[in-house]
Amino acid sequence: MNLRAGVLKALRHLPEPRDEAAIRAAIAARDLVLGRKPAPFARPQKPAPSPMVRRPTGLPDVPSLPEDQQWLLPQGITGSGHKVRSLYETGDGGGRSYDIELLEQLNTEYRGKRLVPSPPSYSDTALAESARRRVGWVNAMVGLAGQRTLEIGCGNGFEVWSLAHNLGCDAHGVDVTHYRPWDQLQGEKVHFECADLAAQSPYQPGSFDRVLSFTVWEHVTHPYAMLKATYDLLKPGGLAWIRANLHAGPQASHRYRDIYFPWPHLLFTDQVVRDWDVANGRRPIGHAWVNRLSWLHYEFYADQLGFEVAHRAFTETRIDEEFYTRFEDVLGRYPRTDLQRDYFLLVLRKPL
Template identity: 40%
Template sequence: MRVLIKAGRSLARRVLARMGFVAPRRTPIAKFLGSEIKSEVTKPQYDNDSRVKRARKNAKHLDSLLDLRGKHVLEIGPHLGDLSVVLASEYGCDVVGIDPLTHPNWPEVQQHPRIRLIEGDIANPPPLENESFDLIISFVVWEHIRHPWSALQHCQRLLKPTGKKFLRANLYRSAIASHLYRQVKEPWPHLMFSPDEIRARFNRPDLGWAFWVNKLTYQQYLFYFRQLGFFITHEHFWQVHFDREYYDANEQTLGLYPEWDLKTDFFEVVLEFDPRQPKRPIPDPVYRLPKWRKYLARKWLRFQGA
């Protein structure tokens, strides 16, 4: 009976959230211990067929979470525009992409009437109309943004109050965050060695632009989301193989970091606003005292002052 009551309450809350009467409930971070984690990460391939296949797979995943069809979408970091093309051609989306790096194939991609690609930084974007996008999406881009707080602020500004933001990002403390996993077989080289030491130790004079990753932890992301009024309605984690033998041999350095951070490679979230008070900061209950404790605290201070 208790199970039925709990299931009924959960269903009722989801229905009320859809209707706008209650805020959507965030998946707790503790759930990573269960089915919210994948234990393997497939290294991406970059030939044309693999790119198209990956774009269609990502679009299908987005559609299951966001209901893509006919939406006005802002893609952060479209790169070669593979996903933008699929969204416009197969889902009827109007897509604006913003990326600090232009690519030779952009003129061809923009021949599609529903696609516009802009050279720029989402942390300091070119003029775009406030609250003009239904969806904002980004795949493994946010870790390379140098001002992620400003970028999230602009996403909040550009997103409609009923809009949704999809974010998948690499975390700095993961074993493959250096983006050197094709050439360097040791995990966590960016935590173990300085850039100069990596160049010398692994004979890698050019580390590549992707080596630079901001150092945000997932807890810092959560703090940013709360400040901007984003509730998490979908949460997912990926973990790569954790090399216990390597960790034990180098615990003097790696032991400075939480083990969960070292194991967790990517996170993925869908962010939404409270329909009753969109974009209003979300108080952290850790810092909120119950009313009776506030009352006693005031009485105690008055007593001490007397």
């Protein structure tokens, strides 16, 4: 018999291969019969990482670090916490107090160069004209004529009325506050609801072709929940048009009618501004309540919910460099991009 034939004959007499569990059971049975103490099984080896797992690439081979006792330490050094000189000083603003006196000083200084030179009027006529311009703006971007629309944060309701009477929309408005003009404006195609969409929606899912909102989102306590409600209320392929203030922008205090310099809400506490209101004979209202979301939060939320971004834009105010340098101890804590972005405009599409 040659060697090859002998090997093949031997292989034919080998037992059938068994899996690991069967082998362990056989060994345990043998030890039990012979009265042996079962031997512990070795831990299974950790499986090799999947080839799909990302690993660092292109890094040099680094030799192992020496043991701790082999590291050299500086000896005889004193005064390690004392500065000799620094190119930049931040922190306490050189002992500056952000108080009523400073607020009044800045307001006097900026009276002739106001952040918003001509604030819009709040008269009924001016608000109605503003509503006409707003609705025309949105219509030019997303097409509103004949659509079933919802305005989130509709306020007095002038935009909702304009949607119905000028563009033939089945127009709905929702707000957490019931406004007096609603009773005069509502009609066959003009509808209002006092509700908080972030908590509970009075509308059926997939009810609207278009959702719009004008500078309201910054006042929403739970903006993610509100954006989710918007997604749910849109029909597939529907569009949401959202414009809102950003917290770090120079106008976010909403006090630009009587506080003339930028970023008062970042420099002064609500209490200081309330005290200033009282000192000037006004009702103490402080800063407007604005959530602290940046643009990146909104972008992340939209992506998480599955929206497609059809359009994005920003309204920016150039940074007053002299003012920024004076108050860099506070303003330097914010990204400069955020400090100059007053508003964002976002058009979101719900996928088909």
